[in-house]
Amino acid sequence: MTAEAVATSPFAGPADDGERPLRIALLTYKxxxxxxxxxxxxxxxxxxxxxxxxxxEVIGAQPYPVLDTGATLTELxxxxxxxxxxxxxxxxxxxYRDWIDALEVATMWTGGFPEPLTFSLRARRHLRxxxxxxxxxxxxxxxxxxxxGDLGAPLVTTIHHPITVDRKLDLDAAQGxxxxxxxxxxxxxxxxxxxxxxxxxxxLTVSGSSRQEIADHLxxxxxxxxxxxxxxxxxxxxxxxxxxxxxxxxxxxxxxxxPLKGLVFLVEALAKLRTEQPDAHLVVVGKxxxxxxxxxxxxxxxxxxxxxxxxxxxxxxxxxxVRSAQVACVPSLYEGFSLPAAEAMATGTPxxxxxxxxxxEVAGPxxxxxxxxxxxxxxxxxxxxxxxxxxxxxxxxxxxxxRERVLTRFTWAAAAEGTAAHYRAAIEQSRAARSRRAR
Numbered sequence: 001m002t003a004e005a006v007a008t009s010p011f012a013g014p015a016d017d018g019e020r021p022l023r024i025a026l027l028t029y030k031x032x033x034x035x036x037x038x039x040x041x042x043x044x045x046x047x048x049x050x051x052x053x054x055x056x057e058v059i060g061a062q063p064y065p066v067l068d069t070g071a072t073l074t075e076l077x078x079x080x081x082x083x084x085x086x087x088x089x090x091x092x093x094x095x096y097r098d099w100i101d102a103l104e105v106a107t108m109w110t111g112g113f114p115e116p117l118t119f120s121l122r123a124r125r126h127l128r129x130x131x132x133x134x135x136x137x138x139x140x141x142x143x144x145x146x147x148x149g150d151l152g153a154p155l156v157t158t159i160h161h162p163i164t165v166d167r168k169l170d171l172d173a174a175q176g177x178x179x180x181x182x183x184x185x186x187x188x189x190x191x192x193x194x195x196x197x198x199x200x201x202x203x204l205t206v207s208g209s210s211r212q213e214i215a216d217h218l219x220x221x222x223x224x225x226x227x228x229x230x231x232x233x234x235x236x237x238x239x240x241x242x243x244x245x246x247x248x249x250x251x252x253x254x255x256x257x258x259p260l261k262g263l264v265f266l267v268e269a270l271a272k273l274r275t276e277q278p279d280a281h282l283v284v285v286g287k288x289x290x291x292x293x294x295x296x297x298x299x300x301x302x303x304x305x306x307x308x309x310x311x312x313x314x315x316x317x318x319x320x321x322v323r324s325a326q327v328a329c330v331p332s333l334y335e336g337f338s339l340p341a342a343e344a345m346a347t348g349t350p351x352x353x354x355x356x357x358x359x360x361e362v363a364g365p366x367x368x369x370x371x372x373x374x375x376x377x378x379x380x381x382x383x384x385x386x387x388x389x390x391x392x393x394x395x396x397x398x399x400x401x402x403r404e405r406v407l408t409r410f411t412w413a414a415a416a417e418g419t420a421a422h423y424r425a426a427i428e429q430s431r432a433a434r435s436r437r438a439r
Contacts, residue, residue: 031065048416120144161336207358231410248279345402
């Protein structure tokens with residue numbers, strides 16, 4: 001039997017050496033790359049693991065992952081309660097299949113977010129039915145109770161950053177007692193995630209900043225947390241001189257109604273900037289919010305014609321949009337890594353970014369590979385954007401240095417190699433634990 005046949009056969013035993021390709025189950029409760037960084041992670045990591053010769057089966061719920069050639073998808077459907085265009089829907093009687101479905105609906109009806117728990121319970125049932133088919137199981141931040149105990153293979157979990165950070169920022173932004181109570185209920189699942197995280201033998205994360213947050217917020221012991229940087233698809237995200245630069249264009253990737261992303265401060269900065277550079281304008285890759293702080297700021301400052309939101313564009317269109325900008329901006333209050341920063345830098349587009357969370361690890365030193373400003377400071381953002389727009393030589397220097405930084409530090413190929421090394425370590429740790437129990 002060939003090594004490839006051993007790797008993909010459901011009858012093959014556990015990995016027996018450090019060279020044999022691995023059979024990997026990659027779990028993701030929300031895997032569409034247009035839903036955020038977790039979907040991007042699944043898509044690119046699975047592709048690069050396959051390129052290394054491993055067999056990758058992604059097991060996911062709606063919205064289902066978009067995968068490249070090589071990895072396979074097994075659908076593990078939820079009731080899809082938050083789907084467009086009818087989020088928070090009530091399913092029909094014929095949609096209920098079991099008690100997990102009932103739990104999912106009951107949690108939604110009481111204001112909670114059920115998907116991490118209910119996906120983990122479905123995944124546990126599915127994996128136990130397939131015991132022996134995988135060498136390692138990789139959970140992409142589900143952190144549900146269902147993933148504790150014996151799943152039939154060693155478990156490795158990625159935590160991009162603790163969702164308790166999002167919870168705190170959303171609570172800080174909430175107005176009134178009722179809204180704050182609603183936010184607390186929505187984020188009730190973070191208590192479960194903390195309890196599960198503390199029991200995990202191996203946790204991967206994407207930055208040193210996230211590593212510290214996981215230890216501080218979730219109480220995971222330092223020796224169990226390992227950093228494997230992620231990155232950009234540097235073949236797709238690359239410079240292209242044939243794409244015309246649009247004067248005054250600033251591009252950012254952000255959801256308008258997520259306080260953590262800091263978009264309201266960028267809108268305020270744009271208003272300040274346009275008093276001196278009237279051609280400055282902003283293109284936001286993300287969904288426009290019709291209400292909330294960002295919508296109010298756009299109206300207050302009269303920026304309806306200077307801020308445009310785009311959504312649902314192709315990868316090629318997105319890359320060309322970033323290439324066409326004179327400046328890319330990451331205004332976030334916090335990021336566990338910041339893929340938009342790495343991707344913009346990979347195109348050679350100069351970057352203005354805050355120092356929130358792990359962004360400095362990605363963007364690099366102020367004045368060398370980016371212009372860095374404190375998070376939540378609209379005046380500093382306006383000054384940095386104005387400096388960048390007004391200095392073509394600075395843009396060229398920082399753009400070239402930014403791409404070089406990504407090429408040497410943040411690629412998906414390197415991420416896959418590092419992740420696979422931790423898979424093998426988890427397999428060996430599991431084998432050693434079995435040997436100790438057998439004595």
